[in-house]
Amino acid sequence: MEAHKKLTIGLFGFGVVGEGLYKVLQQTPSLKASIKKVCIKNPEKKRNAPAELFTTDKNILLNDPEINVIVEVINESEPAFEIVSAALKNGKDVVSASKKMIAEHLPELLGLQKQTGNSFLYEAAACASIPVIRNLEEYYDNDLLHSMKAIVNGSTNFILTKMFEDKIDFQQALLLAQQLGFAESDPSLDVEGYDAVNKWTFLLTHAYGIVESPENIVFNGIQDVQGSDAVVATEKHFDIKLVAQAKKLQNGFVAAFVLPQFVKHDDHLAFVKSEYNGVVIESGFADKQFFYGKGAGSFPTASAVLSDLSALRYQYKYEYKKLYHHIPQKLTNDFYVKAYVSFDDWLYIPKDRFEWIEEWHAESDRKYLVGVLPFEEIRKNTWWKENNTSLILTPDSIIEDVEIRKLKRKSLELAGII
Ligand code: HSE
Numbered sequence: 001m002e003a004h005k006k007l008t009i010g011l012f013g014f015g016v017v018g019e020g021l022y023k024v025l026q027q028t029p030s031l032k033a034s035i036k037k038v039c040i041k042n043p044e045k046k047r048n049a050p051a052e053l054f055t056t057d058k059n060i061l062l063n064d065p066e067i068n069v070i071v072e073v074i075n076e077s078e079p080a081f082e083i084v085s086a087a088l089k090n091g092k093d094v095v096s097a098s099k100k101m102i103a104e105h106l107p108e109l110l111g112l113q114k115q116t117g118n119s120f121l122y123e124a125a126a127c128a129s130i131p132v133i134r135n136l137e138e139y140y141d142n143d144l145l146h147s148m149k150a151i152v153n154g155s156t157n158f159i160l161t162k163m164f165e166d167k168i169d170f171q172q173a174l175l176l177a178q179q180l181g182f183a184e185s186d187p188s189l190d191v192e193g194y195d196a197v198n199k200w201t202f203l204l205t206h207a208y209g210i211v212e213s214p215e216n217i218v219f220n221g222i223q224d225v226q227g228s229d230a231v232v233a234t235e236k237h238f239d240i241k242l243v244a245q246a247k248k249l250q251n252g253f254v255a256a257f258v259l260p261q262f263v264k265h266d267d268h269l270a271f272v273k274s275e276y277n278g279v280v281i282e283s284g285f286a287d288k289q290f291f292y293g294k295g296a297g298s299f300p301t302a303s304a305v306l307s308d309l310s311a312l313r314y315q316y317k318y319e320y321k322k323l324y325h326h327i328p329q330k331l332t333n334d335f336y337v338k339a340y341v342s343f344d345d346w347l348y349i350p351k352d353r354f355e356w357i358e359e360w361h362a363e364s365d366r367k368y369l370v371g372v373l374p375f376e377e378i379r380k381n382t383w384w385k386e387n388n389t390s391l392i393l394t395p396d397s398i399i400e401d402v403e404i405r406k407l408k409r410k411s412l413e414l415a416g417i418i
Helices: 016-026 058-062 077-089 099-104 106-116 132-138 154-165 170-179 194-208 227-235 298-312 375-380 401-414
Strands: 007-012 033-039 069-072 093-096 145-151 238-248 254-264 276-283 287-294 336-343 356-361 367-374 390-399
Touching: 007 016, 007 058, 007 077, 007 298, 016 033, 016 298, 033 058, 058 077, 069 077, 069 298, 077 093, 077 099, 077 106, 093 298, 099 106, 099 194, 106 194, 132 194, 145 194, 154 170, 154 227, 154 238, 154 276, 194 238, 194 254, 227 238, 227 336, 227 367, 227 390, 238 390, 254 375, 336 375, 356 401, 367 375, 367 401, 390 401
Parallel strands: 007 033, 007 069, 069 093, 254 390
Antiparallel strands: 145 238, 145 276, 238 254, 276 287, 336 367, 336 390, 356 367
């Protein structure tokens, strides 16, 4: 595509994001991008746009030679993958916001980009308005990126903020997130952590060249977090957040997961409230950098689609530098985590699997402990999210193999055992 070519768009989906893009494009004539046709599933639904713009026939968009960009912002991931594949094969560039589809089909999508040479951009699929993918891709050299810690799901962050700061109950907070257009149409994707791990899957590709199925990344959502956990968090001067984390370990591998976590009040992520997202990157020499912005909602998501469209005007493509131009990193489960675990009965807790337990509170109905577990225990087993048990990582939760003996000895000394 030559520089500054006019973009003629075929848009799939006219929900929160699609309609947002339609409105945003009307306000940015300088982009020279116009929507020629919109493909929708339900023609009966009332739309705030001229009726002749809409069709239910995807081939009208996919086979129109004048349409040079397909923007795909539909809900269902398999139809989204079919649309994206067909569009790339038909010589069109594609912009997508379908995080589930991208996470589940990453190897095929990488292949299609190589095969067709067309651009496939998806900045809107993670952290909406925050330009995190392009920054990871362009700015951070592989060797220098030590760690990433992020809030990547707006709905769960919104719910936690409403519950713990505004004292609104979970169901009401979720309803509000749905009404405001933050939540997925199946909100369990947000609440149970699926949406966050999907986003983390391809952020790990852009950060470290890791190409993994989301099924291979340990995750949980906020469904197990209890009121009593919030009380303990407050006592300890922590917030509770759903945190996606990745850290390059001394053994050369990367530790990565998405789990609820206690966050210190002075942590950058504690500053991230409501539907906002935040990404803290630690890199060599630069130390910490913090990206912050709205992670869900119509216009913030449309703004990222708009930015991708703008990038297409100068033929921008992801190069997947960490994957193709460096030695890609690999995930490991060979490390330890310090976790707070609350539960109804000791019966449900395999105490012997902990390296050590440094706090236990068994006096009230809701009991809890703080201890260190091999990460493999969390990966392989599910006791920590069954029987009303809630696991929340502590701040600085990752403990490397090389540190474990020293720390274990120190904890036993402190407990007066040696
Ligand atoms: N349901 C998603 C969220 C929307 O809450 O973050 C943005 O990807």
